[in-house]
Amino acid sequence: MLRLARWFAIVLGGFVGLFLVAFAALYVIGLGRLGATVPNLAIETVTIPTDSAAINRGEHVATIWGCRNCHGADLGGQAGNPLLSGTTLLGSVSAPNLTPGRGGIGGAYTDTDWVRAIRHGVRSDGRGAVLMYSAWALSDADLGDVIAYLKQLPAVDREESPARVGPLYVAVVGAGLISPAASTIDLDAPRPVAPAAALSPVYGRYVSTMCLSCHSERMYRSIAELSQDEFSNAMRSGVMPDGERFSPAMTTPNFAALTDLELEAIWLYAQEAQAAADR
Ligand code: HEC
Numbered sequence: 001m002l003r004l005a006r007w008f009a010i011v012l013g014g015f016v017g018l019f020l021v022a023f024a025a026l027y028v029i030g031l032g033r034l035g036a037t038v039p040n041l042a043i044e045t046v047t048i049p050t051d052s053a054a055i056n057r058g059e060h061v062a063t064i065w066g067c068r069n070c071h072g073a074d075l076g077g078q079a080g081n082p083l084l085s086g087t088t089l090l091g092s093v094s095a096p097n098l099t100p101g102r103g104g105i106g107g108a109y110t111d112t113d114w115v116r117a118i119r120h121g122v123r124s125d126g127r128g129a130v131l132m133y134s135a136w137a138l139s140d141a142d143l144g145d146v147i148a149y150l151k152q153l154p155a156v157d158r159e160e161s162p163a164r165v166g167p168l169y170v171a172v173v174g175a176g177l178i179s180p181a182a183s184t185i186d187l188d189a190p191r192p193v194a195p196a197a198a199l200s201p202v203y204g205r206y207v208s209t210m211c212l213s214c215h216s217e218r219m220y221r222s223i224a225e226l227s228q229d230e231f232s233n234a235m236r237s238g239v240m241p242d243g244e245r246f247s248p249a250m251t252t253p254n255f256a257a258l259t260d261l262e263l264e265a266i267w268l269y270a271q272e273a274q275a276a277a278d279r
Pocket residue numbers: 062065066067068069070071081093094095096098105114117118122123124125128129130131132133135146163
């Protein structure tokens with residue numbers, strides 16, 4: 001009996017030891033990935049307009065791409081990302097203040113810095129931003145408008161507590177379950193095509209690239225099952241036609257801001273993708 005207990009202790013100890021070694025390995029890999037800088041990144045020149053039509057369009061694009069979900073309604077920064085709020089093991093990530101106010105980056109950022117951060121997911125100090133989606137697919141025109149809007153934001157004075165990533169989060173990054181946006185972009189790939197804003201499947205595909213921060217490419221399936229009205233109503237109300245409520249991830253204010261044209265185009269794209277898959 002005693003011998004059995006001893007063997008049991010040895011085997012259990014072995015497992016715990018293996019687990020700790022694996023965790024330590026993932027932790028080290030994760031630290032490397034999180035601290036990785038992306039030096040000598042060639043930043044393309046994007047024309048930044050200054051007219052009010054462009055600023056208004058930029059405000060809309062910033063909203064539907066979810067910038068406010070993380071950086072706060074006034075883009076003055078938000079502590080404790082809702083997706084990752086302050087526990088000891090996970091840590092907490094705050095989305096910085098984007099305005100020129102105290103604690104904000106807006107005053108010091110150049111046009112190149114904005115493009116590097118939003119399109120490539122790389123901060124002005126060269127480090128890949130953690131937990132920031134990349135807006136790689138945004139067209140030059142839309143990105144230019146977003147930056148035009150950001151550059152004229154009123155100052156908000158709000159200092160953030162710096163991000164503190166916990167050991168579990170580091171290990172999750174080490175295991176490749178979450179990756180800093182900068183490391184997921186193929187820098188040599190050609191720039192995605194930017195279709196004209198029109199009621200067309202290609203435009204729907206373009207608008208729905210922001211959905212892919214959470215959904216897989218096969219997202220079209222569940223949209224194609226709905227009628228166009230059912231889809232638009234669900235996105236606006238947060239309730240599916242069968243009465244099922246969306247989870248908090250799907251009820252952030254950016255979805256309600258999608259225009260009729262954008263929603264209809266996404267639906268058209270889903271129909272076309274489903275038809276192609278059925279063929
Ligand atoms: C899922 C949450 C999330 C979304 C959505 C998001 N951000 Fe961020 N963003 C962050 C976090 C967190 C950081 C800080 C990352 C770090 O310090 O590693 C950040 C960093 C940045 C930075 C770099 C700041 C610096 O310190 O150099 C800029 C600029 C920025 N975001 C702009 C935007 C814009 C514009 C959008 C919308 C197109 C956007 N973000 C969408 C979470 C988000």
